[in-house]
Amino acid sequence: MRREEIRYAIGSFFEVLDGDFSAIDRESRLVLSLDRLALAYHFADYQFDERDYPDSPEQDYNVLREKVSIRFPECGYYNVALDVSVNIAESSIAVGDAI
Numbered sequence: 001m002r003r004e005e006i007r008y009a010i011g012s013f014f015e016v017l018d019g020d021f022s023a024i025d026r027e028s029r030l031v032l033s034l035d036r037l038a039l040a041y042h043f044a045d046y047q048f049d050e051r052d053y054p055d056s057p058e059q060d061y062n063v064l065r066e067k068v069s070i071r072f073p074e075c076g077y078y079n080v081a082l083d084v085s086v087n088i089a090e091s092s093i094a095v096g097d098a099i
Helices: 003-018 023-043 061-071
Strands: 077-082 092-097
Touching: 003 023, 003 061
Parallel strands: none
Antiparallel strands: 077 092
8 A cells, every 4th residue: 555545545534524425425434434544554654753743632532522423423322241251141231432
């Protein structure tokens, strides 16, 4: 995968978040863009530079979640069983967040 393709993978992900798509189209584009990002990850060659490029600033999760959840109204909180293969018959339920 060339640098241009990696940039395209990143750009297509942001296009999903910023573009004007129907909810169904946005979700199908999200799946494809996440697949592209996963593939690009394996080809990205970099050296981390903490001096010239410090960590990104912390973001308030609730503010970010609110912005993203508007774009993906069908996604959100869901129940998930914990320890289903470890503590048989002793599982508990937790809450996951698709956003």
